[in-house]
Amino acid sequence: ALYPADATFANGTITATLSETTPVASTGSCSIMAGVINEKNEVEFKQLTAYVSLQLSKVSDKAKTIVISSDKNLSGEFSVTLPDAFTTGIAAVAGDKTITIDLGDSAQTTVNAFFPIPVGDYSFLKATAYSAAGVSVGEIDLSSSLISVSRGLLLSYVLEMPGAAKPTPIPGTVNVAGIYWALGNLEYQKGGTTGNGFAEGWCIA
Numbered sequence: 001a002l003y004p005a006d007a008t009f010a011n012g013t014i015t016a017t018l019s020e021t022t023p024v025a026s027t028g029s030c031s032i033m034a035g036v037i038n039e040k041n042e043v044e045f046k047q048l049t050a051y052v053s054l055q056l057s058k059v060s061d062k063a064k065t066i067v068i069s070s071d072k073n074l075s076g077e078f079s080v081t082l083p084d085a086f087t088t089g090i091a092a093v094a095g096d097k098t099i100t101i102d103l104g105d106s107a108q109t110t111v112n113a114f115f116p117i118p119v120g121d122y123s124f125l126k127a128t129a130y131s132a133a134g135v136s137v138g139e140i141d142l143s144s145s146l147i148s149v150s151r152g153l154l155l156s157y158v159l160e161m162p163g164a165a166k167p168t169p170i171p172g173t174v175n176v177a178g179i180y181w182a183l184g185n186l187e188y189q190k191g192g193t194t195g196n197g198f199a200e201g202w203c204i205a
Contacts, residue, residue: 003033003045013081016090018049020075021100022115024108031116034085047152048080048090049116054101055158056127060137061107063129068099068115068142071123075099078118089119089151117155122147129161138162 002009007016016032035045056066068074076095080088101113125142138161149155 007032007034009034009082013079014048014085014090015077015079016048017077018075018095018099018116018118020096020098021102022113023102024104024111025114032090034082046086048085049118050089050149050151050153050155051116052114053154053156054113054115054127054142055110056140056161057110058160058162059103059109059111059129060131060161061109062131062137063108064103064132066101066103066111066113066127066129068101069126069128070097072118072120073097074117087151117149119149119151122149125155127159127161 002014002016007014009015014032014034018032031047031049031051033045033047035043037043052068054068059066073095074097078090078095080090095118099115099117101111103111122143123146124144125147127140127142128136129138131137140159140161142155142157142159147155
């Protein structure tokens with residue numbers, strides 16, 4: 001017996017797909033599981049992956065996605081043979097090193113998500129929030145040290161997302177509308193009225 005239904009079993013091998021995207025969710029669900037049905041038609045399911053429970057607060061209201069990244073594959077198609085699967089679980093053989101949490105159309109400053117990840121040793125897990133334009137609006141390490149992820153392990157994170165790092169000022173420049181301009185390309189316009197109304201500040205020379 002397998003869960004979810006789209007996992008397959010053929011010639012002694014379980015094949016399953018861990019999705020590259022996941023929605024926000026208020027409650028979790030099961031990871032990929034397998035079980036042997038005995039003569040009494042009883043089945044005992046066992047988890048084949050680990051599972052992440054994530055809550056991020058103070059997420060930028062400009063964020064549209066949060067990308068979980070690592071040095072090992074987190075999503076994609078995986079396969080494992082039985083009965084080895086009950087010991088080793090599903091390891092990251094092939095796939096993608098990210099999982100994307102889709103925040104939908106409404107701004108959410110607190111994000112809950114639940115998703116399975118393959119068995120393996122991960123050097124880091126990181127969450128990065130991106131705007132609709134693909135610009136980073138916050139980043140945080142879920143873990144910056146080696147994590148040994150085993151079958152059935154629950155990784156739970158409750159963290160505050162810091163804002164995006166402010167750009168480092170560049171000597172000899174001035175920041176206008178988020179762009180650093182060389183002072184030789186700008187001039188300072190004194191306050192006063194123009195055809196466009198009151199104006200004062202740096203402008204293109």
